[in-house]
Amino acid sequence: MTMYRILLNPDTTDEGTPVADEMVSISASDLEALRAAAAxxxxxxxxxxRAAERSLANDRLREEEIARWSKKAEDWERAFKTATxxxxxxTVxxxxxxxxGAAxxxxxxxxxxxxVIDDAGQIRVATRDGRSVSDAVNAWLASSEYAHFSRPSSRGGTTPPGDSRSTATAPAAPPPKNLGEAVLMRWREALQGNRQDPDAPIGLGRRRF
Known part of the structure; x- marks a missing residue:
């Protein structure tokens, strides 16, 4: 049977020939078994x-996936709150x-x-100081900063004659029936253009035709 002598601890052996106490005899079959066990x-x-590396890689992938879905959830929540x-x-x-275009x-x-407030599962909207949206809108629109977004209220009344704000139009005069009426109409238009009263007596400030 072939025997081999091997060092018990090669790392601690000084330079030179090892002594007998530092070596041990072992058979070839035992040496092969030791080599197989070491391999x-x-x-x-x-x-x-490799398993540890795969585990770390999987952990990183899971963390990245969780972060990605967390960001999506935050984006969805933000979009939901904005839409709400x-x-x-x-509505108000x-x-x-x-x-x-004001709205x-x-x-x-x-x-x-x-x-947006989640009150025991009930979603409601309020201002940061706790007011309802309706109350806040009323207060904002009543302020001078946002008053120009509201239409002016109609208070009735009459508009003075000749006021450019009046939307009423005078009825159209009927067409002249003959030459005499045509001349008279032309005369009245000329007087109106000169801002004279056609029924005033002829005199100062009124021209003869």
Whole structure:
């Protein structure tokens, strides 16, 4: 049977020939078994290292996936809150007498003044100081800063003659029936152009035709 002599601890042996106490005899079959065991242990260690690396890689992928979905959830929540605030403002502004195009502008101006509150599962919208949207809109529109977004209220009354703000128009005069009426109409138009009273007596400030 072939025997081999191997060092017990090669790393601690000084230079030179080792002494007998530092060596041990082992058969060839035992040496092969030791070599096989060492190779197997190395493979197991390498496999464990690869498994650890895969585990770390999987952990990183899971963390990245969680971060990606968390960001999506935040984006969805932000979009939901923005849409909820805009809808609440649009509903309140729909019943207010506003000038054309004012509602969309006011929604953009005021939506950041509101917050969406989850009250025991019930979603509601209020201002940051706790007022309802309706009360806040009334107060904002009554202020001088936003008053120009409201249509002016109609108070009735009459408009003085000749006032350019009057929307009423005088009825059209009937066409002349003959030459005499045509001349008279022309004469009255000329007097009106000169801002004279056609029924005033002929005299100062009135020309003869």
């Amino acid at each position: 197997s242990a190395k493979k197991i260690s390498e496999a464990n290292d 605030k805009e809808k609440e403002l649009a 502004l729909a019943s207010r007498p506003l000038v054309q 969309s502008q006011l929604i953009k101006l005021w939506r950041d003044e509101l917050e």
